[in-house]
Amino acid sequence: MAAFVTDAHRQQYHEDGCVKIEGVFDQHWIDMVTRGIDRIIETYEAGKQPEKVTEESCQAPFFIDGKEGNYRILHVAAYSAEIQTWIQDSPAAQILADVMEADTLRYWLDGTFAKAGNTPDTATPWHNDECTYPLTGVHSASLWMALTDVGEDNAPLVTLRGSNKDPHRYHSTFSPQDVERPPEFHPWTELQARVTAPDAPIQSWPAKAGDVLVIHPKTIHGSAPRKSPQKGRRLAFSSRWIGDDIRYAPTPLSLDLALKEGGKRPVVGEPLPQDSFPVTWRRAA
Numbered sequence: 001m002a003a004f005v006t007d008a009h010r011q012q013y014h015e016d017g018c019v020k021i022e023g024v025f026d027q028h029w030i031d032m033v034t035r036g037i038d039r040i041i042e043t044y045e046a047g048k049q050p051e052k053v054t055e056e057s058c059q060a061p062f063f064i065d066g067k068e069g070n071y072r073i074l075h076v077a078a079y080s081a082e083i084q085t086w087i088q089d090s091p092a093a094q095i096l097a098d099v100m101e102a103d104t105l106r107y108w109l110d111g112t113f114a115k116a117g118n119t120p121d122t123a124t125p126w127h128n129d130e131c132t133y134p135l136t137g138v139h140s141a142s143l144w145m146a147l148t149d150v151g152e153d154n155a156p157l158v159t160l161r162g163s164n165k166d167p168h169r170y171h172s173t174f175s176p177q178d179v180e181r182p183p184e185f186h187p188w189t190e191l192q193a194r195v196t197a198p199d200a201p202i203q204s205w206p207a208k209a210g211d212v213l214v215i216h217p218k219t220i221h222g223s224a225p226r227k228s229p230q231k232g233r234r235l236a237f238s239s240r241w242i243g244d245d246i247r248y249a250p251t252p253l254s255l256d257l258a259l260k261e262g263g264k265r266p267v268v269g270e271p272l273p274q275d276s277f278p279v280t281w282r283r284a285a
């Protein structure tokens with residue numbers, strides 16, 4: 001497989017908290033992942049629940065919200081044979097492993113972001129991904145894959161440059177609100193104030209279908225809204241993967257791990273158990 005990742009990509013990932021790698025996925029992969037997602041959207045629009053195709057991957061609960069082409073969908077991997085093939089056979093894992101310099105990778109979670117029309121609510125609100133993770137370690141990142149062209153007026157991803165270096169986390173609105181905030185967590189309002197500051201170092205990431213963004217889990221990000229009336233939609237599939245040095249480290253604000261039925265609960269400080277979180281990629285010796 002062609003080597004997509006250069007030292008310059010790695011450096012930008014560590015400096016800015018996000019890097020774009022162009023032309024990773026060809027039309028074959030774009031069509032395959034889009035087909036998998038569209039089948040799930042069609043099932044939902046027909047008033048039905050999608051059915052699992054495997055018990056082996058991504059045990060986090062399936063969730064879909066939205067209407068009329070605007071959908072946020074969580075954890076589709078276990079419901080799509082196409083996405084299973086993409087996880088096993090596409091360059092996705094190697095790209096992430098090369099950026100993070102990991103030797104093994106486990107697929108963990110995913111989010112799908114479909115946007116149509118041009119109302120302000122097509123924007124994805126500012127957030128970061130790590131606040132709710134019961135994990136510690138550096139081998140953790142998202143691979144955001146553009147499945148359509150995503151121009152400047154078509155809801156590009158936006159990031160707060162350098163927020164990957166924050167020593168603290170934020171108390172996410174998805175975390176329990178009725179627990180005492182540990183000192184290493186800052187209020188969510190602080191995150192929101194940082195992105196609206198006049199000198200906020202915001203980067204915008206237009207992309208072509210098949211390009212990827214590798215996003216550090218601490219990087220504060222969201223998307224701009226779709227701006228002008230335009231046909232079609234904006235579609236992105238964002239998958240989260242973890243590597244060798246990740247250890248189980250729950251906090252009072254983290255979300256519970258989604259173990260497979262009867263799956264082994266990890267011990268604090270240990271890697272995630274193989275039965276619920278199988279290693280899906282290893283670097284060739």
Ligand SMILES: O=C(O)CCC(=O)C(=O)O
Nearest residue numbers: 113124144222223236238
């Ligand atoms: O594509 C988007 O609109 C948002 C993506 C996102 O928030 C993520 O990948 O975590």
